[in-house]
Amino acid sequence: MQQQSIFVLFLVLAGIATIVFTYIFISSKKAAAEEKGMSNPLKKRFWFSLILFVILCIFITATIPKSPYYLFADETPARVIHVSAIQFQFILSEKAIDPENPSGESHIELPINELVEFRVTSLDVNHGFALYDSSNRLITQVQAMPGYVNRLRYKFKDPGEYKILCLEYCGMAHQVMRSSFMVN
Amino acid sequence: MASIKLNKITSVWIISVLLLFIVSIVLGILMRLNQGEVISQSPITFYSNMTTHGLTMIGIWFVAGMAAVNYIMERYVKTSYTVNVLALVLTVIGILMFWASTFIGHFHSAWTFLYPLPFKEMGSETWATLMFLGSLTVLGIGWLIWSISLMTQILKKYSIPQALAWQHLRKNPTVETPPFILISMITLIGVIACLLAAVVLLVLFYAEYFSNGNFVNDALLMKNLTYFFGHTIANEMLYLGLAVIYELFSEVSGRPKWKTTWYVALAWNCTLVFILTAFFHHLYMDFVQPQGFQIIGQLASYFASLPAAGVTVFSIFIAVYRTRIKWSLTNLLFFIGVIGWVIGGLAAVIDSTISNNIVLHNTLWVPAHFHTYNAMGNVLFSLGFFYWFSIQFSDKTKVKKSTTLTLALLLIGGIGFLLAFYIGGAESIPRRYSIYPSELSIGASLATIGAAFASIYFIAILIFFFNISKRCLKILFSSS
Numbered sequence: 311m312q313q314q315s316i317f318v319l320f321l322v323l324a325g326i327a328t329i330v331f332t333y334i335f336i337s338s339k340k341a342a343a344e345e346k347g348m349s350n351p352l353k354k355r356f357w358f359s360l361i362l363f364v365i366l367c368i369f370i371t372a373t374i375p376k377s378p379y380y381l382f383a384d385e386t387p388a389r390v391i392h393v394s395a396i397q398f399q400f401i402l403s404e405k406a407i408d409p410e411n412p413s414g415e416s417h418i419e420l421p422i423n424e425l426v427e428f429r430v431t432s433l434d435v436n437h438g439f440a441l442y443d444s445s446n447r448l449i450t451q452v453q454a455m456p457g458y459v460n461r462l463r464y465k466f467k468d469p470g471e472y473k474i475l476c477l478e479y480c481g482m483a484h485q486v487m488r489s490s491f492m493v494n
Numbered sequence: 495m496a497s498i499k500l501n502k503i504t505s506v507w508i509i510s511v512l513l514l515f516i517v518s519i520v521l522g523i524l525m526r527l528n529q530g531e532v533i534s535q536s537p538i539t540f541y542s543n544m545t546t547h548g549l550t551m552i553g554i555w556f557v558a559g560m561a562a563v564n565y566i567m568e569r570y571v572k573t574s575y576t577v578n579v580l581a582l583v584l585t586v587i588g589i590l591m592f593w594a595s596t597f598i599g600h601f602h603s604a605w606t607f608l609y610p611l612p613f614k615e616m617g618s619e620t621w622a623t624l625m626f627l628g629s630l631t632v633l634g635i636g637w638l639i640w641s642i643s644l645m646t647q648i649l650k651k652y653s654i655p656q657a658l659a660w661q662h663l664r665k666n667p668t669v670e671t672p673p674f675i676l677i678s679m680i681t682l683i684g685v686i687a688c689l690l691a692a693v694v695l696l697v698l699f700y701a702e703y704f705s706n707g708n709f710v711n712d713a714l715l716m717k718n719l720t721y722f723f724g725h726t727i728a729n730e731m732l733y734l735g736l737a738v739i740y741e742l743f744s745e746v747s748g749r750p751k752w753k754t755t756w757y758v759a760l761a762w763n764c765t766l767v768f769i770l771t772a773f774f775h776h777l778y779m780d781f782v783q784p785q786g787f788q789i790i791g792q793l794a795s796y797f798a799s800l801p802a803a804g805v806t807v808f809s810i811f812i813a814v815y816r817t818r819i820k821w822s823l824t825n826l827l828f829f830i831g832v833i834g835w836v837i838g839g840l841a842a843v844i845d846s847t848i849s850n851n852i853v854l855h856n857t858l859w860v861p862a863h864f865h866t867y868n869a870m871g872n873v874l875f876s877l878g879f880f881y882w883f884s885i886q887f888s889d890k891t892k893v894k895k896s897t898t899l900t901l902a903l904l905l906i907g908g909i910g911f912l913l914a915f916y917i918g919g920a921e922s923i924p925r926r927y928s929i930y931p932s933e934l935s936i937g938a939s940l941a942t943i944g945a946a947f948a949s950i951y952f953i954a955i956l957i958f959f960f961n962i963s964k965r966c967l968k969i970l971f972s973s974s
């Protein structure tokens with residue numbers, strides 16, 4: 311899972327940073343007897359910066375094309391779900407939602423392995439529209455912003471119940487703002 | 495040399511910051527205990543405390559950095575004592591107004607007060623939003639005057655190109671710009687820019703508030719302004735701390751003073767560009783934001799690490815590696831703080847990757863990374879300065895055993911407290927939830943563990959508070 315890989319990557323990088331700093335700290339303690347300092351510091355600084363620059367460029371090149379804005383951009387969605395967030399509930403509907411008289415459907419079923427587009431907006435404050443799978447893992451999200459419609463595209467790979475949680479702080483009942491739908 | 499008046503007002507800043515820090519940590523621990531279901535607060539109390547905790551922390555560590563920079567700047571240029579006092583008075587008034595809005599008025603829109611939530615809160619007093627906006631106005635005016643005053647003093651001695659060390663980009667510069675002046679100048683430009691954004695933001699809030707529904711703001715513009723202000727000020731306070739490190743690390747270590755070179759000048763000028771554009775990463779999940787801005791957000795966030803690591807961190811490596819260092823609590827705090835800054839930075843770069851952000855945004859990964867470079871980075875930079883300042887006028891002491899114990903408590907408490915956040919982020923636990931739903935109950939367990947470790951960190955801070963404040967009170971009430 312993506313989050314686990316991210317966590318492991320972070321632990322490895324944090325561990326390397328800690329080891330390097332500790333090694334450098336200990337080297338200064340040992341220098342009490344004989345001080346040597348760093349040889350060719352300018353050259354080492356250059357190579358350190360260049361290597362870091364190359365690593366950053368590799369990561370940028372590898373990750374930016376995977377940004378959500380480009381995923382499924384050329385495909386036509388099989389289903390469109392309109393979402394209006396309002397303190398403290400999500401209204402979901404297959405039809406466009408009237409902001410003056412918002413209403414939705416209580417039960418939504420979505421197809422597996424087909425492209426679904428959520429058209430997400432808010433009728434009051436900013437909300438988050440975050441989808442959690444049946445193992446309670448955050449799989450994707452988008453913001454619900456008043457006056458704008460954000461289009462989130464996703465292909466569900468597993469059947470089951472998916473939960474929607476609000477991930478943008480929206481007031482006193484933010485923590486209970488939720489909904490769900492089925493994927494079959 | 496700093497004047498007696500400057501010593502006294504710096505002492506007041508230090509004692510005030512540490513006192514407010516203690517209150518804010520207590521609020522933070524209460525929040526984690528509530529999330530752990532060890533105590534039970536109403537959601538409004540929880541979110542009011544969260545708002546108080548967030549803005550107080552941002553405010554105190556910003557002014558701590560400013561007070562330190564103001565103090566050291568006196569070595570190079572004359573600073574205004576009157577403005578320093580004015581900033582203190584307005585900060586105290588602003589904080590009191592802000593606390594009234596949250597503790598009495600139950601304002602609870604979080605420190606980011608994302609438009610239009612302050613107008614659509616439920617359960618708070620009707621005057622609370624206006625009081626909150628008023629408190630921000632007072633704080634903003636005080637800080638803006640202070641920043642402009644410090645910058646003006648720099649520009650009385652150095653021209654703009656000199657203050658930005660552009661002459662160091664050529665061979666054989668005739669005028670030398672000390673690194674402290676360069677970093678202070680770069681940081682003050684960023685601070686003034688983000689405070690001006692806050693002015694625009696507040697004007698737009700007031701315009702809608704007093705328009706009786708005739709004027710409505712654009713939510714996307716307001717969000718961009720909010721994060722340009724919020725992200726930038728939260729980062730600039732770190733750079734204020736770095737300015738102090740550039741000045742003091744070599745001094746307290748008994749090493750030659752750091753000099754500005756072409757790569758130091760280049761790095762810090764690049765930092766200014768990156769710091770002013772990285773805020774776009776807060777809007778990755780707003781797909782209606784122009785995509786060019788989203789890409790700029792990732793590029794700026796990534797490349798901001800290059801001057802930081804290649805120049806500042808590497809300079810620390812060179813200063814310490816196989817070098818006879820006179821270790822004291824001051825440079826130890828600086829050194830450990832740089833580690834916290836780097837590790838928090840690594841987590842931040844991971845989160846600033848758009849394809850990662852989609853599963854990390856607004857989870858506990860966010861407080862995890864910013865608490866790393868604040869609680870274990872910036873706070874340590876300021877504590878290093880506070881300690882250095884406080885011992886100048888008393889008998890200097892070497893690192894004692896009790897100091898080692900305090901540092902151990904700080905590290906153990908800090909690491910445990912942060913790991914609970916990171917694991918929560920990896921487990922998809924949302925941030926800013928007063929309690930967690932049953933299917934995310936691991937969030938409650940992690941919160942309890944986090945609170946326990948935060949309490950250990952808190953004990954270390956209390957020890958620092960008593961030791962540093964005792965000396966600062968002596969400075970405050972001494973006649974010389």
